[in-house]
Amino acid sequence: MSLFQFTSRRLVSQAYCGLKPSSSKKQKLCLEMARPNSNMADFREVFAKAKHIAIITGAGVSAESGVPTFRGTGGYWRKWQAQELATPEAFARNSSRVWEFYHYRRELMLSKQPNPAHIAIAECEARLSKQGRSVVVITQNIDELHRKAGTKHLLEIHGSLFKTRCTSCGNVAKNYKSPICPALAGKGAPDPEIEDAKIPVENLPRCEEQGCNGLLRPHVVWFGETLNSDILTEVENELEICDLCLVVGTSSVVYPAAMFAPQVSARGVPVAEFNMQATPATNRFRFHFPGPCGTTLPPALARHKTEIIS
Numbered sequence: 001m002s003l004f005q006f007t008s009r010r011l012v013s014q015a016y017c018g019l020k021p022s023s024s025k026k027q028k029l030c031l032e033m034a035r036p037n038s039n040m041a042d043f044r045e046v047f048a049k050a051k052h053i054a055i056i057t058g059a060g061v062s063a064e065s066g067v068p069t070f071r072g073t074g075g076y077w078r079k080w081q082a083q084e085l086a087t088p089e090a091f092a093r094n095s096s097r098v099w100e101f102y103h104y105r106r107e108l109m110l111s112k113q114p115n116p117a118h119i120a121i122a123e124c125e126a127r128l129s130k131q132g133r134s135v136v137v138i139t140q141n142i143d144e145l146h147r148k149a150g151t152k153h154l155l156e157i158h159g160s161l162f163k164t165r166c167t168s169c170g171n172v173a174k175n176y177k178s179p180i181c182p183a184l185a186g187k188g189a190p191d192p193e194i195e196d197a198k199i200p201v202e203n204l205p206r207c208e209e210q211g212c213n214g215l216l217r218p219h220v221v222w223f224g225e226t227l228n229s230d231i232l233t234e235v236e237n238e239l240e241i242c243d244l245c246l247v248v249g250t251s252s253v254v255y256p257a258a259m260f261a262p263q264v265s266a267r268g269v270p271v272a273e274f275n276m277q278a279t280p281a282t283n284r285f286r287f288h289f290p291g292p293c294g295t296t297l298p299p300a301l302a303r304h305k306t307e308i309i310s
Contacts, residue, residue: 036282036283036285036286036287036288037286037287037288038287038288038289038290040299040300042287043272043287043289043300044304046244046272046286046287047244047301047304048304048306048307049243050133050243050244051132051134051243052133052134052136052238052241052242052244053124053128053134053135053136053244053245053246054136054138054238054239054244054245054246054264055135055136055137055138055245055246055248056138056139056140056245056246056247056248056250056260056261057121057137057138057139057140057141057146057248057249057250058139058140058141058248058249058250058251059140059141059249059250059251060248060249060250060251060276060293061115061117061118061141061145061248061249061250061293062118062141062143062249063249064115064116064117064292064293064294065112065113065114065118065145067109067112067143067145068108076190076192077101077104077190078191078192078194079192080101082101083223085097085098086101086223087222087223087224088222088224089224091217091222094196095201095204095215095217096197096198096201096204097196098217099180099184099199099204099205100187100188100196100197101188102161102218102220103179103180103184103187103188104187104188104189104190105161106161106162106178106180107178107179107188109143109144109145109161109162110176110178112145113145113148114145114149115145115293115294116294116295116297116298117249117274117294118145118148118149118151119149119150119298120297120298120300120301121137121146121149121151121248121297121301122149122150122151123150123301125137125151125152125153126150126152127303127307131307131308134153135153136154136155136238136242137151137153137154137155138155138157138235138238138239138257138260139154139156139157139158140157140158140250140254140257141158142156142158142159142161142220143161144160144161144162155231155235155238156231157221157227157228157231157232157235158220158221158227159218159219159220159221159228160219160220161220162174162175163175163218164180164205164216164217164218164219165216165219166207166209166212166214166215166216166217167214167215167217168207168212168213168214168215169207169209169212171207171209171212172219175205175216180205181204181206182203183199183203183204184199184204184205187199201215204216227256232256235260239260239263242269243269244269244270245261245264245265245269245270245271245272246271246272246273246274246300247261247271247272247274247275247281247285248273248274248275248297249275249276249293250275250279251275252273252280252281252282258280261273261281261284261285262281265284265285265286266284270286270287271284271285271286271287272285272286272287272288272300273285273287273288273289274289274291274293274296274297275288275289275293276290276291276292277290
């Protein structure tokens with residue numbers, strides 16, 4: 001079954017589990033699904049046997065590094081929510097304002113460090129690779145903290161703050177300049193009383209490909225845009241071979257990522273959720289560990305007593 005066949009009977013029946021009366025057998029299944037296991041020892045036994053581990057991460061894993069999520073109450077930059085700025089239409093209307101927003105986020109991220117959750121994931125990947133086992137990190141985050149922690153096999157489905165894409169020639173390039181262009185130096189403060197810088201478009205970040213000089217935009221997926229099909233294919237391939245899936249610090253409400261782990265669970269693969277609180281998908285998973293990811297994840301991914309040390 002393909003990962004993206006979201007209308008399959010198996011997934012639909014699971015999605016609606018517990019919402020209406022059913023036979024006693026189905027009702028028993030629903031009750032079992034409604035009680036995910038929170039026993040770390042049980043999870044550790046599953047982890048010790050897994051050969052291909054997929055870890056799906058969201059904003060919660062970076063929040064512990066002091067990264068603002070821009071979701072929920074207080075998720076504003078100046079007087080705008082991210083959803084009002086992170087769109088192609090907003091960039092077309094006011095590219096200076098949008099670049100101020102992203103310049104602020106880039107500069108902020110340059111001062112942030114990976115937390116124990118990022119480090120535990122990177123160390124787990126490095127250790128298991130020596131045992132012929134694999135770990136892939138599929139992240140919705142654009143902050144590159146996984147990369148900073150040392151994760152190698154990383155699929156950034158929403159792009160990166162530190163990549164740009166030319167609106168003229170389409171070239172994608174890594175960009176860690178601080179500031180990204182002279183005109184943005186000292187700009188982007190989030191205080192709602194601060195006025196827009198109104199930087200002329202010709203002074204905003206420009207493409208450095210020979211003969212181009214087109215306007216650059218952040219290489220991130222904005223609201224209303226589709227995810228990169230090549231990356232989604234890689235994600236699909238990884239999730240179809242994984243024998244253990246971890247969902248870390250994600251609310252499980254942003255699609256299509258919200259369907260990744262439920263689809264894995266639907267084919268009988270153990271899924272463990274590490275999050276501050278239960279999510280709409282919690283009852284579909286075998287394990288749930290509430291609390292800060294930086295506290296719950298390191299002991300979950302630490303070396304198991306059965307591991308062979310090379």
